[in-house]
Structures are given as C-alpha cells and as structure tokens.
Amino acid sequence: MNGTTGHAHLWDGGPGWLNTASYGLPPRAAWDALQGALDEWRTGGADWETWDRSTDRARRSFARLVGAEVSDVAVGSTVAAALAPVATALPDDAVVLVDETEFTSAVFPWQVHASRGVRVVSTPGPELVDAIRPGVDVVSVSAVQSSTGAVLDLPAVVAACEEAGARLVLDASQAAGWLPLDVSGVDVLVAHSYKWMMSPRGATFCYLSSRIREELRPLNASWYAAADVMGSYYGTRMDLASDARRFDQSPAWFSLVGAAAALEVIEEIGVPVIHAHDVALANRFRAGLGLPPGSSAVVSTYHPGSQEAFADAGLRAAVRNDRLRVSFHVYNTDADVDLALDALSGADRAGRGH
Numbered sequence: 001m002n003g004t005t006g007h008a009h010l011w012d013g014g015p016g017w018l019n020t021a022s023y024g025l026p027p028r029a030a031w032d033a034l035q036g037a038l039d040e041w042r043t044g045g046a047d048w049e050t051w052d053r054s055t056d057r058a059r060r061s062f063a064r065l066v067g068a069e070v071s072d073v074a075v076g077s078t079v080a081a082a083l084a085p086v087a088t089a090l091p092d093d094a095v096v097l098v099d100e101t102e103f104t105s106a107v108f109p110w111q112v113h114a115s116r117g118v119r120v121v122s123t124p125g126p127e128l129v130d131a132i133r134p135g136v137d138v139v140s141v142s143a144v145q146s147s148t149g150a151v152l153d154l155p156a157v158v159a160a161c162e163e164a165g166a167r168l169v170l171d172a173s174q175a176a177g178w179l180p181l182d183v184s185g186v187d188v189l190v191a192h193s194y195k196w197m198m199s200p201r202g203a204t205f206c207y208l209s210s211r212i213r214e215e216l217r218p219l220n221a222s223w224y225a226a227a228d229v230m231g232s233y234y235g236t237r238m239d240l241a242s243d244a245r246r247f248d249q250s251p252a253w254f255s256l257v258g259a260a261a262a263l264e265v266i267e268e269i270g271v272p273v274i275h276a277h278d279v280a281l282a283n284r285f286r287a288g289l290g291l292p293p294g295s296s297a298v299v300s301t302y303h304p305g306s307q308e309a310f311a312d313a314g315l316r317a318a319v320r321n322d323r324l325r326v327s328f329h330v331y332n333t334d335a336d337v338d339l340a341l342d343a344l345s346g347a348d349r350a351g352r353g354h
Contacts, residue, residue: 007269011331016315018340021146021174021298021327024198030262034200037257051253054260058193061263062205065271066172066189067182071243074206075251076220079171082190082206083109083140085216085247086169093117094137097166099125101321103146106171110140125150132160138167143175147320149298149327151179158185167212176205178278178297178329180271187212193255196297196329198262202255208244216247224250274330281328281337288341298327303344313343 013025026034033054040046055075063070076082087109090096096110100122110120123131125145132139139161143152154170161168162185169188172181177196183189189207193199208216218225218240225248226232227241240246266274278297285299286292306324310317317340318325326340 008331008333010265013331015333015336016313016339018310018315018317018326018328018332018336020196020198020329021149021325022318023194023201024177024196024329025331026198026200026258027262027265029265030199030258033261034254034258037254041254048253051257052251054253054256055251057260058199058203058256058263059205061260061267062176062191062193062197063207064267065176065181065263066191066207067184068189068207071245072183072207072209074208074244074247074249075256076204076206076247076249077202077252078204079105079173079190079192080109081220081249082204082247083169083188085219086138086188086212087113087118088217088219089215090118090137093119095135096120096138096140097128097131097136098122098140099128099142099145101125101145101147102140103142103171103173106140106142106169110138129153129156129160132157132164132166134164136164136166138169140169140171142171142173143181144172144179144296144298146174147323147325148300149174149294149296149325151175151296154182154186161185174298177266178271178274180275183207183209193259193262197259197266198329199259200255202252203259206244206247208247213244213247218246220247220249222248222250224248269330277330278328278332281332281334282326284334284337285326285328285340288337289344297329298325300325306344309343309346310340313339313346315340315343 010027037051059073060070063073098107167187170186172189172191173195176191187209191205193203194201223232225240225246227239282297282299283293300323303324307319
C-alpha cells in the first residue's frame, strides 16, 4: 500500500507528528468548528443549545463507529468517570482481571473498592484469554494497549468471557478511530476521543449494553441525564432517561463541538480505509527496523538514543517503559516513516562511533 489515504489535505499539521497515541491532530473541520464556537462564546453570539446540538451528532457518529445503537451510548468526560458506576455495582469480593500493562484509568476504578473485597488480578497480555476462567467476574482490558500497541484478540476474549460468565469492559481509547470495532458480546466499551478520534480532550463516549444498565446506578445523574433535559433544571422530581442517556455527564460543549466534526470526518473517510493506511505505515516502519509485520498502528521498540535522534530531526513520538512508541494515523505519510527511519539510522551510526 502506498502510505496515503488521499485525505491529508483535510489536516494542517506538518510532518513529523508520530504521537497520536498521546493526542491526535484535529482535522481542519474540527478546528474550524471549535474556533467558531469559541468566537461565539467570546462575543455572546450564540445560545448554548447551538453548541449542545453537537453532543447528539457526536453520540450518533460514535455509535455508528462501534456498531452500537445510539440509545446505548452515554457521553462523559473521562474513562475513569465512565467506569465508576460499573465498578460501584460490583458485588463485594468480586474479581477483576486486567492486562499487567493496562492503563490505570481502566484499573484504579476497580481498585478503589478493595475495602469491600474487590480484587484486581493481572496477567501478561498473551496469557489473558487462558486466564479468563470461572471465578473472574469482570475482564477490564484495552482493545489496543497504550504502552505496547498490542491489539486485543477481541473475538477470543468475548468467547472466553461468555464461557466463564464474566462481564467484558473494553477501553477503546487507543483503538476507536483507526481499528474496526464491534460491540457484539461487549458489556461496556468506553473511549476518550482526544487520541485517534482527533477531538479536543474532554469528550468520552461509553457504550453500555442493555443488560448491564439494569445493574448500574447513574452516579452522575444531573439535569442532562433527565428524560426531559430542558424541563429538569430545578426541583426534586427526578425522571431520568430510560436509555443510556441516564448515565450522561453534563457535556463540555466545546469539546463536543470539535468531536462531532472530527468524528464525521472519520466516517467520511471510513475506518477500514484509515486502518489499512495506518497499519501499512506502521509496517513500513517495522520493515525498516528489520522487524516482522504487525497488525497495529503503534510500534514499540527498544532503540537507544531514539528520543534524542527524533528531537534533533523535529519528530515527535513518546517513550513508554523505556521503549520508543511511534504511532501512525491518517494524516501521516510515507515521508514521515522515512524521516523516522533516517533519524534512527543516524542514531545507530552515532552509537557505533562511540
């Protein structure tokens, strides 16, 4: 594959941004929408309802991206906040299984219930499926691991959870926007949008299956979670929405303005197209390092001197667990890969010189 989707013109970012796993660059449509809303805020040029319409647009786009019904999607602010009602509903002495490298936002919400016997156990990622056995109540795992870029074998995990009677909670923050996803067999899927969905930080989406919603208390209930949002500003009468909206947190308007536009760009291009593009670039990079091809848009490799070499070349990536983490997305091109390989080649030559 040629390392271009033909959509690079939709972004204003320059070359060298290889750190989408930390945050994504906004498509121009998202940036312009956000600037327009900020200007309206600055001058008092719009009512808040104008900005809030983006919440419904973004919710619908996200539902389509993960194959969910829009009535099963709640909006919020962070992954941990979205998981809090799920963790609170766990019975005493419940067992939660996680990957040993799991990002802590999908670990700490369970661990804070240790005082009532909730126990979090971890296992190496390659052994996760075998560790899903009767006695495990919840499997909390990322669709793509933040530190390594490892892609979860979701069908195998779903099957193992069904056999063991465990609930499956999926963090898709490093997956939604580039990896095709389907919520079939998943109880909870939560994703922050500021990474691969290229939105302003502050907009999180959470799929909640109808069966698990029956067990949860809407801990963040507010006027925005009401059946009649506009009629629930004051008083003691509480009539919450009957669907996943009852778990909504009052939205950060400007984050959702950007998210709605960004998600619509993703839909326009298509996740399968983005997936093929991102993985092709990652595999071009892996080949240049002498590594076998993989299935992820994220490459994690131990390469001494890489951080300094990237900085000198004007490239931006991340270091996680002492390993270089390079992530490729829709706005990256073959030229970005070549710049990265040239920088690492220079670091190798400098190392041999010493």
